[in-house]
Amino acid sequence: MKSPLTGNEASLHHELITLTYRKEKFELFWHYYLCKDSGEKFTTLELEDLNISQVHNQYREKYRIPFPEEIREIRQMYDVSANKMSEILGLGTNAYRLYESGEIPSVSNGRLILSVKDPAAFIRQVQASSHILSEKEANKLVMKAEAIIAENAKRMWDLLFLDQIFENQAP
Template identity: 55%
Template structure:
């Protein structure tokens, strides 16, 4: 961005700060452009967006208000329109659509939306709204909800195992304010499989940089993975279980490979072609940047780079989880 005073390009700065929302203060990494000749600060719509997303994310987490992706996902699984969902929940005609677009629900409305994740509760709302629905609509919605109930019962153990993989299921500062997405995780592996040979330790770092760099640009993670600091660098918190699940689902193949000097490494390959349509433009940009950075680097070099991150060095001694909000905006510019 050019300075409106001098016409010169202004550097982007980030520094710890505080913003107020609904009479509460929230810590942020405040983004702004600095006019170095006048020492004045400026922002644009994109920068204002990053600043406010940080605040909104923390507010949603604090009060248990669902995130836009969650709100859309709840509606989509019941195969109803946003307008129809508003009617069923007793909201204003266009309210649900606005919530999906990012408008902040009240605490009460947010919790109402979360409650209908469960088909039983959603059916209660449908039964209370039959005067607003045609007989055909009511029947279709009930059939969809009951199919979901059957699916939940038949896949109970798979769901339980996935919950063991993703100890942070609800969007928060450790998931980058996104629900974990196993299919998307598999597609990240598919992307990097086209770029380089993947060994488990290196792949863990590719995930870390993809997620934290994407958060730096958007205020959200790419995959919803939570990370822990261990001696070999930042890793998905339950990465062993995650790879076992992906292997059991035949989305990846894990092989023991002789890496020389009597040592063996676990090589991971995708069992599916990369599908770019799963990702948005910024996600693809980040994946490409991470791939370029690490394509020619061996595992030891990747580990050494990850050890330079504050998110690792400040948490490794106690093997703590790594907060996206606290550390993503200081993640290495070598990658992001």
């Protein structure tokens, strides 16, 4: 890498530092370039993204806030748009879309999103949102969640059946 300060060579380094994010301290390996001529440290946009994503990932893991992929999968499970999911959960109009794009939800919003991974909890949210959903929309969403519950129950019986077959075989 060429140093933007001198135009000469710079080498990649990292050091353990502590950053504060949402009033909490997190340790991370801060990556930076060191200009060989001036001794100055500098970063690139890519390194800054890497550095801050370490903090964001630690925060998500600590509070079990779902990652964007999981947030998207939960919504897709019910075949509903991001805006509609925001309405059902009582979030801001674009909140769910922003969370799918990488914005970090609050701990309470993250837990709410995780809760509807359970189809029965999703049904309760749909029922609580009956004032903003048409009867047809609500019925479609409830039927989708009930189909997921039925499929999960079928898989459970299949697993139990396989367990019984293999557990009762002679060695």
